[in-house]
Amino acid sequence: MAESFVLNTGARIPSVGLGTWQIEHGAVSDAIYAAVKAGYRHIDSAVAYRNQKEVGLALQKLFEDGVVKREDLFVTSKLWPGNHAPEDVQEDLCSALEDLRLDYVDLYLIHGPIRIQKGTMFIPENLIPTDIPATWGAMEKLYHAGKARAIGVSNFSCKKLQDLLAVARVPPAVNQVECHPVWQQDKLRKLCQSTGVHLSAYSPLGSPGSPGYSGPNVLSNPVVMSVAERLQKTPAQVALRWGIQMGQSVLPKSADRTRIGENFDIFDWSIPYDLMAKFSAIKQVRLLKVEFVVHPNSGYNTLEDLWDGEVEYEDERTENQDHSDFLRCFS
């Protein structure tokens, strides 16, 4: 089964990437080193995760120790929401490359259809409306310069992706979105397949316990657990294997050596057709709704505006939850 998928650039994206959001300072290097030793060739990073310098040190050590060469790895970074102005995009990538100790990234994403004023913290008061066509024009320049071997977006709904495709001269190679058995993104997946955009799944395990996430736990979902039991695999392995069988790359985060290995041990077995069919019975709920972006300054008056209707409330509590922990992760 696919150990990589082909992007519309012709490059291959490895189907399992190590997520690096919320890996504690001091633990990033060990996690990346362990992952690459275990066979991972794809690392997902972002300025917003505030640990990119440590990612860079880990990559340098891997190259110096001769574990892998630069060309063996697929490294992603993402544009900071305060640097959407076209004149700031190149500098944002240059600074990410400096931190990562690389000459180019394999994939550079607009982190979301969310923008804040330059030089400010990621809090609601600093939000401003996006101008995605203008930002994308600057992303295209980085692609043509070879600094980003592929460019793409993240957290884009079907409508926002279609709007971008209508104006892009270089079409996005990837849309990185929340995707797991509890939020399967069927509509977006179909659009991505028909337009040649690769869907990459963040929070493929449902990001258990993470700030800002609310709703059912993916790893204790009865379908996921029963398939795991039938196949003698863990729920995490089933969630990830489901993802790659649906055609998406998956980006599990772990800082634990055993779980890093477990999450990569998904290639020499598969979920049979009859068990794959069971996933369609799972009630669908977006777990990361990012409610704080609904603010007079952002241009998003409702969650419907932000996600273009691709959201479902589980209950009243999710509308009123406290977002301070989530914001602290980025500020």
Ligand SMILES: NC(=O)c1ccc[n+]([C@@H]2O[C@H](COP(=O)([O-])OP(=O)(O)OC[C@H]3O[C@@H](n4cnc5c(N)ncnc54)[C@H](OP(=O)(O)O)[C@@H]3O)[C@@H](O)[C@H]2O)c1
């Ligand atoms: N583009 C975006 O806006 C965006 C948003 C969110 C995430 N992402 C990317 O996607 C990556 C993954 O998403 P995520 O970090 O939100 O969540 P996730 O990968 O779905 O879940 C990570 C959590 O699951 C635990 N875990 C890992 N492997 C496990 C296993 N085998 N069994 C049980 N628990 C396990 C981890 O704990 P341990 O570390 O203790 O193992 C951690 O608490 C991020 O790190 C980031 O790179 C992107």
